[in-house]
Amino acid sequence: MPQKIKIESLGIHLPEKVLTTEELMAACRHRPRLDLEKITGIVERRVAVDEYAGDLAIGAARRALAMSRYAPEDLDAIVCTSISKHHRPDEFSFEPATAVLVRRAVGAKKALVFDVVNACAGLLNGIWVLQGLIRSGAIRCGMVVSGEQNMPLAWTATREVRHSLDRQLAALTLGDCGAAVIVDGSPDEAHGFHWLDLVTGARHDHYCYSQPSARGGGGILITKARGLQIVGNRNFPAYLKQALDATGWDLNDVHHVIPHQVSVRAIRQGIKAVKRFMGCDLPDAFLCHVEKYANTTTASHFLALHDFMLQGKIQAGQNVVLVSGASGIVISHATFTLDDLPQRYRAHVNGGA
Amino acid sequence: MRRCRIESLGVSPPRRRLLAWGSLQHAVEAGERCLEASRYQPADVRVLVNAGVHRDEHVCEPAIACYVQHALGINIDFHGRRTLAFDLLNGGVGMLNAAHLITAQMLAGEIQVGMVVASEVNTDRRPDPESTFASSGAAMLLDISPRNGDGFGAFVFDTREEHADLYTAVVSLKEPRGRLLLRRRAELEDAYLAGASAAVTEALSRDGLRPGDVDLVVPAQVSPSFLRRLPGAIGFPAEKVADFTASLPDTLTTSVFLALDRARAAGSLGPGKKALLLACGSGVTVAAVTYQF
Numbered sequence A: 001m002p003q004k005i006k007i008e009s010l011g012i013h014l015p016e017k018v019l020t021t022e023e024l025m026a027a028c029r030h031r032p033r034l035d036l037e038k039i040t041g042i043v044e045r046r047v048a049v050d051e052y053a054g055d056l057a058i059g060a061a062r063r064a065l066a067m068s069r070y071a072p073e074d075l076d077a078i079v080c081t082s083i084s085k086h087h088r089p090d091e092f093s094f095e096p097a098t099a100v101l102v103r104r105a106v107g108a109k110k111a112l113v114f115d116v117v118n119a120c121a122g123l124l125n126g127i128w129v130l131q132g133l134i135r136s137g138a139i140r141c142g143m144v145v146s147g148e149q150n151m152p153l154a155w156t157a158t159r160e161v162r163h164s165l166d167r168q169l170a171a172l173t174l175g176d177c178g179a180a181v182i183v184d185g186s187p188d189e190a191h192g193f194h195w196l197d198l199v200t201g202a203r204h205d206h207y208c209y210s211q212p213s214a215r216g217g218g219g220i221l222i223t224k225a226r227g228l229q230i231v232g233n234r235n236f237p238a239y240l241k242q243a244l245d246a247t248g249w250d251l252n253d254v255h256h257v258i259p260h261q262v263s264v265r266a267i268r269q270g271i272k273a274v275k276r277f278m279g280c281d282l283p284d285a286f287l288c289h290v291e292k293y294a295n296t297t298t299a300s301h302f303l304a305l306h307d308f309m310l311q312g313k314i315q316a317g318q319n320v321v322l323v324s325g326a327s328g329i330v331i332s333h334a335t336f337t338l339d340d341l342p343q344r345y346r347a348h349v350n351g352g353a
Numbered sequence B: 001m002r003r004c005r006i007e008s009l010g011v012s013p014p015r016r017r018l019l020a021w022g023s024l025q026h027a028v029e030a031g032e033r034c035l036e037a038s039r040y041q042p043a044d045v046r047v048l049v050n051a052g053v054h055r056d057e058h059v060c061e062p063a064i065a066c067y068v069q070h071a072l073g074i075n076i077d078f079h080g081r082r083t084l085a086f087d088l089l090n091g092g093v094g095m096l097n098a099a100h101l102i103t104a105q106m107l108a109g110e111i112q113v114g115m116v117v118a119s120e121v122n123t124d125r126r127p128d129p130e131s132t133f134a135s136s137g138a139a140m141l142l143d144i145s146p147r148n149g150d151g152f153g154a155f156v157f158d159t160r161e162e163h164a165d166l167y168t169a170v171v172s173l174k175e176p177r178g179r180l181l182l183r184r185r186a187e188l189e190d191a192y193l194a195g196a197s198a199a200v201t202e203a204l205s206r207d208g209l210r211p212g213d214v215d216l217v218v219p220a221q222v223s224p225s226f227l228r229r230l231p232g233a234i235g236f237p238a239e240k241v242a243d244f245t246a247s248l249p250d251t252l253t254t255s256v257f258l259a260l261d262r263a264r265a266a267g268s269l270g271p272g273k274k275a276l277l278l279a280c281g282s283g284v285t286v287a288a289v290t291y292q293f
Helices: A021-026 A036-040 A053-067 A098-106 A122-135 A151-160 A169-173 A225-247 A264-278 A297-310 A341-350 B023-036 B064-072 B091-107 B161-166 B188-206 B224-234 B252-265
Strands: A005-013 A017-020 A044-047 A077-080 A091-095 A112-117 A141-148 A177-185 A192-200 A208-212 A219-223 A256-259 A319-326 A330-337 B004-012 B047-050 B084-089 B114-120 B136-144 B156-159 B167-172 B179-184 B216-219 B274-281 B285-292
Touching: A005 A053, A005 A122, A005 A297, A005 A341, A017 A021, A021 A036, A021 A044, A021 A169, A036 A169, A036 A264, A053 A098, A053 A141, A053 A177, A053 A341, A077 A098, A077 A122, A098 A112, A098 A141, A098 B161, A112 A122, A112 B156, A122 A141, A122 A177, A122 A192, A122 A297, A122 A319, A122 A330, A122 B084, A122 B091, A141 A297, A151 A169, A151 A219, A169 A219, A177 A297, A192 A225, A192 B064, A192 B084, A225 A264, A225 A319, A225 A330, A256 A297, A297 A319, A297 A341, A330 B084, B004 B023, B004 B091, B004 B252, B023 B064, B023 B114, B023 B136, B047 B064, B047 B091, B064 B084, B084 B091, B091 B114, B091 B136, B091 B156, B091 B252, B091 B274, B091 B285, B114 B252, B136 B252, B156 B188, B161 B167, B161 B188, B188 B224, B188 B274, B188 B285, B216 B224, B216 B252, B252 B274
Parallel strands: A077 A112, A077 A141, A256 A319, B047 B084, B047 B114, B216 B274
Antiparallel strands: A005 A177, A005 A192, A017 A044, A091 B167, A112 B084, A141 A177, A192 A330, A208 A219, A319 A330, B004 B136, B114 B136, B156 B285, B167 B179, B274 B285
16 A cells, blocks of 8 residues: 655645725726625635735745744755745746745755646645655655735736626635645554545636736636536536545545635535435535635635634544645545644644744 | 656647747647657546646646647546646756656556646747747656666756746736746856756766766757856766757757757667756756666
């Protein structure tokens, strides 16, 4: 059996400024006639002020290292998985790789560095990459980090959205956050990732894309939300079942399911799709906190893990499933059993370390 | 010892066309040539990595690899045989990073066949004069070599983040549709040469080789001046360093593999020969790996 990897440490960098959905909608030049808060369930999000995507990534990386047993110079790899690469105002940076900037900031002098980009599945994709490097013996431990400064897309949407069916509306559901995860080999079979799988259904690559605006400055996010949701919900439950089967779990073995935090409605639709596919009632295991933080794209699952560990809802020894849908369309699932990470995390954060 | 090998290589070299090709066209052209020359079917590809940096319309989501997967018809539907497609960005060394990752996944038993593609195009309507480069594409299919010892040796990546500002590529979002601003400072070639010296020494050392064991060094075709200085920096005679800069401009991520294709076509490399691949890029990162044909 291949070696399991585990989450050794976690770091979340949340900007302090809170922006409500009402405030964001009020900023729209042509305010659409819809109640976005009611439709999505998103009440507020965090917004980076005077810091950029690279800063969010570096902040998260430093927090993860502060709790880790590894020093920066111990890290064998840093993989940056941000979609947003806004390191300065009105710029999107392709080179150098953001991972290089993280390596320089934290002093990880021997780390292999590169960026992996796969829309909202990026951070799970990065963990999959590190899993292969660890299992092959190429590295011992590594960090996956994302700094998502998504709000520039939202600000473009406030300028360009024209009506209630505008395809930039989804950009108004975004929020900013940095997340970093340090992974290494699990010392036992009971803890760590049991299953980590990503699949791309490229026939559906047209449902969501992001690029510079043709109408003015800034970047845009175009989403055919309904189609994306329909295709995703039609296909992901079978992969979820496969993940559970491969792990040797049934739904009653799962303590928590963390879906990609897109909107309350999207999460509910996803639960319905699983229920239809499984043909049975589901345990109350699906976690949702999108009301507070909106869609933080690649950071979404690990922001939720952070939040629910701090609330005491997620405990050591519990079984967790991560479910992700991303533009591409990429469907990904991970199953893992937590070691003492929740206790360590609470002690570290509450201890003010 | 089991190694990963290049089962098939396909390139879409720079060329003059009435209508300029986009990055997707170059990537797909290279991918199709690669698949035509392979014994594998598209459906066999379990992982597809796009390592190209500069893309049509500066799209940053979804992964460009998804579009390439779609165009090449590689398991594009859910269920049945599956493919994971994603982008890897690390400037000029991205294709070797991707080969390294795929090698690891193969040695870990996760996958059997992987594909790496890259293409580089500046599609700006009014390109910044400093940000022009020859557009191209390259693709390779990777599998586990059936013969012990053939294929890639140890991958070495030498990153000198103190030089990160020597090479930057940003898309300015102040202008409609964005505008690529690629900046390479004069000291960049010195940083490449310093990195190349260290990376080559380590790659040879980790494979237990001496410079005399290598038949041909295949470097990124950065510039004629870089190619002139490179043999001295890495301790190889000039005739053992492939220099195609007279006819092959710098094509960024695809450069090493366009040069490798040229060297193979010229008969400089083939069964029994040993090459040293050397890529350079922003970071500043230099990658070196030996390859036994």
